Amino acid sequence: MRLKEENAYKNEVEKENGGRVRLKEECRCKGEVEKENERVTSQRLYSTMVSGAYQQKLVVGYALTSKKVKSFLQPKLEGLARNKGILFVAIDLHRPLSDQGPFDIVLHKLTGKEWRLILEDYGQRHPEVTVLDPPDAIQHVYNRQSMLQDVADLNLSDCYGKVGVPRQLVIKNDPLSIPDAVTRAGLTLPLVAKPLVVDGSAKSHELSLAYDQLSLSMLEPPLVLQEFVNHGGVLFKVFIVGETIKVVRRFSLPDVSKRELLNNAGVFQFPRVSTAAASADDADLDPGIAELPPRPLLEKLARELRRRLGLHLFNIDMIREHGTRDRFYVIDINYFPGYGKMPGYEHIFTDFLLGLVQSKQKRCPANNS
Numbered sequence: 587m588r589l590k591e592e593n594a595y596k597n598e599v600e601k602e603n604g605g606r607v608r609l610k611e612e613c614r615c616k617g618e619v620e621k622e623n624e625r626v627t628s629q630r631l632y633s634t635m636v637s638g639a640y641q642q643k644l645v646v647g648y649a650l651t652s653k654k655v656k657s658f659l660q661p662k663l664e665g666l667a668r669n670k671g672i673l674f675v676a677i678d679l680h681r682p683l684s685d686q687g688p689f690d691i692v693l694h695k696l697t698g699k700e701w702r703l704i705l706e707d708y709g710q711r712h713p714e715v716t717v718l719d720p721p722d723a724i725q726h727v728y729n730r731q732s733m734l735q736d737v738a739d740l741n742l743s744d745c746y747g748k749v750g751v752p753r754q755l756v757i758k759n760d761p762l763s764i765p766d767a768v769t770r771a772g773l774t775l776p777l778v779a780k781p782l783v784v785d786g787s788a789k790s791h792e793l794s795l796a797y798d799q800l801s802l803s804m805l806e807p808p809l810v811l812q813e814f815v816n817h818g819g820v821l822f823k824v825f826i827v828g829e830t831i832k833v834v835r836r837f838s839l840p841d842v843s844k845r846e847l848l849n850n851a852g853v854f855q856f857p858r859v860s861t862a863a864a865s866a867d868d869a870d871l872d873p874g875i876a877e878l879p880p881r882p883l884l885e886k887l888a889r890e891l892r893r894r895l896g897l898h899l900f901n902i903d904m905i906r907e908h909g910t911r912d913r914f915y916v917i918d919i920n921y922f923p924g925y926g927k928m929p930g931y932e933h934i935f936t937d938f939l940l941g942l943v944q945s946k947q948k949r950c951p952a953n954n955s
């Protein structure tokens with residue numbers, strides 16, 4: 587594209603941007619605004635050059651932590667999105683949300699009551715905008731007790747297998763009462779102790795394995811105590827993006843033998859084993875352990891959970907009980923997980939965003955612009 591044409595196009599884009607994305611008003615400091623404006627303009631210029639006739643289809647406002655922006659909004663995703671007419675715009679948390687945009691979709695993963703209230707209010711004032719996902723639905727999976735309740739209620743069992751949750755107990759306070767509470771509940775050792783609330787902090791992912799009953803009083807409530815299920819040290823991460831499902835294998839905690847249980851006492855903190863960068867997909871594993879859960883079972887589980895949880899973006903940590911072929915347990919559900927580690931997420935995510943808007947337009951043709 588020659589300089590004159592480029593300038594003409596720049597003017598056109600900027601004129602359109604005035605109504606569409608008022609970045610100057612959105613960003614906090616002038617430098618940031620200019621940088622963001624330049625980025626947006628050059629993104630669109632690039633799209634025009636590559637695709638010939640550029641047509642912006644949707645604007646996605648995002649409110650994510652800087653860690654999430656880094657892992658999710660990778661250059662490949664932004665590039666592909668821009669070629670498909672999708673523009674990602676950072677939401678300025680210091681300015682009213684209604685003054686920003688207009689957005690077609692708001693994508694977010696921030697914790698805190700204040701943000702929740704802002705989004706709820708925004709959702710009511712702007713029913714034409716899709717908020718991914720509704721704050722109350724996200725809140726439900728930020729509690730390790732309620733997150734698994736829907737899996738338990740579903741009680742999924744068919745010819746492909748059975749999906750349940752490990753037996754678990756919630757301890758709200760008084761650590762000294764834990765040993766008795768565990769006996770009364772009839773839980774079997776070892777137990778995994780998990781902070782009750784997942785709030786995005788590193789602390790909410792500090793888990794421990796408890797080998798004996800007395801040591802349980804050393805734990806810090808509020809927490810969930812979950813029976814440890816031997817699963818051969820391999821876990822299945824089931825990523826869900828709308829109707830798409832992708833499964834990967836990750837290394838997990840090794841089995842605990844009866845002898846180990848007898849010879850060990852105490853509570854041991856363990857690191858975030860299954861989020862490690864190295865996947866177990868290429869490892870030389872026992873096929874009985876590594877075989878992925880049957881696709882029809884996953885499809886049923888994902889479909890039901892999507893509906894029951896009211897979420898589009900989450901993953902499920904699933905294990906297969908060692909020694910069985912078809913006995914599965916869901917041990918964790920994460921909202922807007924590490925999609926950067928999901929193979930092909932760029933295509934899946936952009937198609938999902940486009941599909942969302944298309945289906946909304948089909949439902950409410952009056953909103954079509």
Ligand SMILES: Nc1ncnc2c1ncn2[C@@H]1O[C@H](COP(=O)(O)OP(=O)(O)OP(=O)(O)O)[C@@H](O)[C@H]1O
Nearest residue numbers: 752778791812813814815838839860861917918920
């Ligand atoms: N009931 C269980 N039986 C066997 N292993 C378990 C159980 N619960 C947790 N684990 C192991 O501990 C790891 C961390 O547990 P969990 O996934 O619940 O924690 P998390 O902090 O929410 O993790 P994430 O980073 O996926 O959000 C699991 O990936 C698995 O390796």
Ligand SMILES: O=P(O)(O)O[C@H]1[C@H](O)[C@@H](O)[C@H](OP(=O)(O)O)[C@@H](OP(=O)(O)O)[C@H]1O
Nearest residue numbers: 653654657786860861901920923924925927
């Ligand atoms: O990729 P998996 O194994 O699903 O683990 C994810 C956690 O479950 C998420 O909680 C992390 O996201 P947040 O740091 O936004 O909570 C997420 O962080 P990331 O998106 O920066 O990779 C991952 O650590």
Ligand SMILES: [Mg+2]
Nearest residue numbers: 860903918919
């Ligand atoms: Mg997990």
Ligand SMILES: [Mg+2]
Nearest residue numbers: 784918919920
């Ligand atoms: Mg989790």
